[in-house]
Amino acid sequence: MITFLRSLFNSRIGLIVSFVFIVLVAISFAGADITGSMGSGSALGGSTVAEVGKHDISTEELSMRVNNQLDVQRRQMPGIDMTSFVNAGGFEDTLEQMINVRALEEFARSVGLGVSKRLVDGEIASIPAFNGPNGQFDRTTFLSVLAQRKVTEKQLRDDISADLFTRQMLVPVAGASRVPAAIARPYAALTLESRSGLVGFVPSAAMARGNPPTQAELDAYYKQNAARYTVPERRVIRYAPFGKAMLADKAKPTEAEIAAAYKADAAKYAASETRNLTQVILQDQNAARAFEAKVKAGTSFAAAAQQAGLEPATLAAQDRAKLTDLASKAVADAAFSAAQGAVTAPQRSGLGWHVVRVDAIQTIPAKSLDSVRAEITATLAKQKLDAAVADLAAKIEDAIADGATFDEVVKANGLQAVSTPPITSAGVDPDSPNFRPDPAFIRLIEPAFDAAVDDDPMVETIAQGEQYALSDVERIVPAAPRPLAQIRDQVVKAFELERASRQAKAIADAIVAKASKGVPLAQAISEAGVKLPAPESIGGRRMELTAGGQRVPPPLALLFSMVEKRTKRLEAPGKQGWFIVYLDKITPGDIASQPQLVASLQAEMTRVTGQEYVSQFANAAKAELGVKRNEKAAATLKRQLAGTDSVQ
Structure with a gap:
């Protein structure tokens, strides 16, 4: 049931490290609602499940970690729920992992190891979820992602710091685990x-x-x-979709808007002219005048350029603005004042003295409003529709921020609300096996299962810029046995x-x-x-x-x-x-028949031995610091998470 989770725990260092991995997966995949304290209280009371040295692990923190682990497991098994996860040992695995990490972190600090802010910064910058449009780390994106996932910067930094401490301790430990061939040999024989x-x-x-x-x-x-x-556990989820489909009629541009857009882009639609040109650039004005005179006297432009040791350049489809940017206003004015086939007098730019021949002139007639009406209408409709969707989403979010309820927002904005039957986190209705949710709604299930009944409604993205939905948890049906x-x-x-x-x-x-x-x-x-x-x-x-x-x-x-x-x-x-x-x-078995097995098994035993070294090192750190467990608090939390608290 939890193969992926156990494979993580059973890797060489994975058993000990790193619950920061769970946080990063949640961020990268738009995962769980990560909330909760990073530890509270100092006495081993009802809100504390374990005490590692001077560090407490609270029920709140453990609950958060279990939920995060479940979220990662759902990436491998979409149908898994909290009850199945806990019953398969996920609760105990998560608690043990947290104890190991805290013990190793505290032990690392006690022997003088350190983790600098710069090192943590480097780890954060390497997370793709925090990259901006240019592919580089962007702090605005970083803060936005953390806010969306309800993770504080301090929580993330603390987790990364703990991860780095444990890796400093365990990588050398795991690396000192080479098994001699003499030990591997009898095991190789056993495989045969x-x-x-x-x-x-x-x-x-x-x-x-x-x-x-x-x-x-x-x-x-x-x-x-x-x-x-x-x-x-099942939830009744209400949602009201909204987006471009419902706003299309309101986004049609008026005749006045079309005319205004045509007028604003008058230069775009006005008659225009482009020219194909050939030019040479000389560094001396007298040489440029001599080149001009030679061409006008009958020497071809190419021959005159060759005699001057130059290579003429061809400039195709140049308009006045483009040539001005490329050379200078004087060069462009001269080239666009000359007739087709003419050669201009030398004009200066930052590169030298230009002599230009006009090879061809293309005149583009002006475009009337009627000829570009469809183009302008489509552009304006898209702009208005994009703005309308963004405005509606912002309006709804503002209303929620001001305390409006789901029903009030739906009524005020003319939305159509839909209620699901009680469904599991996999989108299944156990009482109606034939129930199939709207494919667009599937994206709303995960955040709805991270919310509480009294949480504010949420605006969720179904298709960025296209479709959204207002979502709310109407009712939670706790996990419970079916009546006999x-x-x-x-x-x-x-x-x-x-x-x-x-x-x-x-x-x-x-x-x-x-x-x-x-x-x-x-x-x-x-x-x-x-x-x-x-x-x-x-x-x-x-x-x-x-x-x-x-x-x-x-x-x-x-x-x-x-x-x-x-x-x-x-x-x-x-x-x-x-x-x-x-x-x-x-x-x-006789290893003489397959001697290569010894080397293969030696490598595998080295890996397993590394796991054992890591495990024993963690045990030693726990023994050094001291670990106290509150079994009663842990058992209570486990029952609550599994939904069996009401079963006596």
Whole structure:
């Protein structure tokens, strides 16, 4: 359920470092509502779950971190909710991570390590979410992103500082973990080991059904397994979309606006002229006059330039303004006063003396209002529509800031409100499996699950500059088990399956007892008193079982953890029955057949050893500083997060 989270914790340094990673992921992916204190109180009271040295970890801070971890996990598993996350161990993992980080940070400070403001600044500047339009760090963007995510600059800096402290401690520790080849060699031989045996199966379905459960039995079973039947927290979300579609009619430009735009851009639509020119630039005025005279006397422009040791330059489609910028006003005036084919008298610019030949003249007639009406209308409509959407969004946000309610804003602005049924954070209605939310609404679910009922309505972006929505949490339905009356048949089946599983276990135990006394497994199974399938052969080479990262069947995994000539039982998934595994023979591996395995396993063992060094170093730091845990406060918070506080 939390593979991604556990893979982070189980990396070489990830077990200890770095809850700052969670904050940065939340920022980068527009993630969770990160709120809360970074620690409060000094006594190990009800608001503190752990005390690490002189640093307290409050329930508020832990709750914040758990929510942030869940948000990151949702990137890998969109359907996961808080109840599933907590039940899968996410709560304990997060608390342990926080304790480790705080212990290492305090220990680093105690031995004189430091983290400068400049180093923290560098880490912040390297976060892409804080880059401006030019791709570089932009403080305005930085502050805006933090404000959107409700993260203070101090919180972010404290987290980055803690991360840097722990890395200073742990990178050298993890790096000193090289495992000698002599240690890796016997493990390499173990990967080549082969095993063979038998597996039998006692299915729960083969057991007698028995009497229906009594009401008392059913009540007790339901209470013990309440988490199994718990519906995750659900929320009723109201939203009112608005954007360009609803404002299009109001953004049509009037005739007066079209005429005013035409007049404002009169120069753009006026008749214009461009010229194709050829020029040379000389540094001396007399030389320029001589060049002009030679060309006017009959020498070609190109030949005269070659004789002067120059290369003429061609200037295509020049207008007067462009040539003025390129050369000077005097050069442009002369070029645009000359007739086609004429050569101008030398004119000066910052580059020297220009002699220009007019090669061609293109005259562009003026454009009438009617000829550009469609172009102007489209441009004005877009400008007005963009402004109208921005103005409406600002108007709504201002109204919310002034205390207006969702209903008041909807009424004042003529919006159409929609209410969802109670849905989970995955957008699912457990009471109506066919419910499918509006695709545009999906973007509103995550921020709505980070808000509270009494929070102000929010303006959320659906498509930047195009569509927005006013969103509000109308009601929260806490996570709770479904009433037994609604799922009675389901609970009865589960009760009967568990009872059958216990009966199957008793039979499996009897078979194991016989096989352990030397009775062949096939005979012990046939004498079980219940018709069971005959045992089958299993086995293989250890290294082949996990090739390609495939999942090893549980009976086969058990076979490779047993002693030769022994028999063990193993529960099948979903209480479907019990496997009985017998290990007949172990064939040792020979590393001479695959010597490259030693180096490969040596590298893997070095990585694992680095993890252990890091873990033990963290344990030593905790022992040095002292860690006190408030188990009662932690258990209460866990129940609250999982939504099981009301289940007695």
